[in-house]
């Protein structure tokens with residue numbers, strides 16, 4: 001399987017090269033030249049473990065990794081650092097199935113891909129005889145940063161550098177990052193929002209002079225954001241796995257369609273569901289749930305992507321994003337691989353802050369359904385779900401559940417539905433505690449405790465004792481200081 005750029009330059013890479021490089025030379029994103037079919041019949045999926053499915057799905061895409069190499073990556077990633085024995089539990093509540101993707105080390109779904117990315121990257125470096133140190137640059141809206149830091153901490157021949165928005169993450173998220181240990185970890189707060197951080201990182205990637213300077217230092221940049229294909233592909237596995245679990249539970253028969261609802265920010269997670277569908281998982285509708293930063297749901301409903309709008313800080317901060325990187329990959333697939341057209345749209349986005357897609361792409365978008373939830377609706381949704389079903393959702397998952405309810409009302413569609421449950425409620429303890437009727441303390445850590453006392457839901461190990469851990473990273477930068485910060489980190 002080869003990888004091409006979404007912007008049509010004709011650059012061709014194998015998977016290992018694409019994983020190391022992160023972003024294509026023409027600024028596009030790497031995409032597989034075709035989407036492979038499932039390696040097994042649907043009815044044969046029953047009883048397979050997460051590791052078995054992850055191995056087989058990823059191997060279909062990353063064919064240049066040997067079976068032995070990839071098995072090592074999968075076994076290293078999906079082991080007992082996950083606090084759920086089955087890695088990804090599928091839990092029924094309130095008329096839907098919640099695919100709990102947050103039982104890894106940092107209590108968000110980013111662990112699903114970032115537990116394996118360091119293995120995929122170091123294996124790729126061996127395969128490609130890459131002798132430079134890989135410097136992994138990461139912009140985060142809160143969860144990617146910590147998951148990348150955990151994944152890459154003290155991995156030989158790598159440095160991990162994370163930029164997060166100074167006032168755009170929860171207290172728990174921030175403390176997870178600023179207490180990160182490891183010789184090769186670097187964390188910076190940026191005065192700005194996530195889009196500023198992501199744009200700054202992309203600018204550094206596209207700075208060829210800086211690349212030359214780094215080359216002289218024996219370093220090469222890569223990415224742990226979902227622009228890296230090594231992050232996207234492992235995520236396809238859990239949608240395939242969810243179908244295996246539904247079969248086992250008798251909720252569907254092989255071939256029955258399901259809907260998938262995804263709380264969406266950078267469009268990586270829902271794109272992975274789209275890939276699972278293209279591989280042969282019978283998915284009826286892909287339901288895209290936004291918070292008040294609803295640029296994506298507007299896009300899916302109109303075909304117009306327009307970032308010239310107000311930016312809101314919500315209580316689902318990992319979705320406070322206006323420039324959604326992975327949408328570029330969907331545009332590529334829906335335009336039948338028309339790289340020139342995609343490049344044109346991205347140029348328009350940069351210059352005019354908006355674009356409108358062709359009729360062909362609009363037709364392709366009809367497999368999606370999209371809506372958004374306000375902060376008030378999100379909180380009400382958490383409260384109602386807890387009161388009626390005793391099930392605790394985090395704010396992002398609650399956005400998805402609310403949008404799912406809207407979908408059912410609007411369409412009457414009662415197809416079995418999987419909701420991507422993307423974080424532990426404890427990461428957003430203030431909002432969740434208030435939503436289930438607790439009195440809120442100013443200190444987020446007190447709310448973690450109160451939430452636990454009230455609900456009895458286990459606190460993820462990675463969040464325990466955070467309030468007393470030593471803070472190791474304190475730098476706050478302007479966004480034009482990011483390049484200097486990278487330079488200093490490598491000294």
Ligand SMILES: *Cc1c(COP(=O)(O)O)cnc(C)c1O
Nearest residue numbers: 143265266267268269318396422
């Ligand atoms: C990153 C994140 C999202 C958004 O996922 P995308 O792949 O960026 O669309 C949703 N919820 C949580 C908790 C996240 O960390």
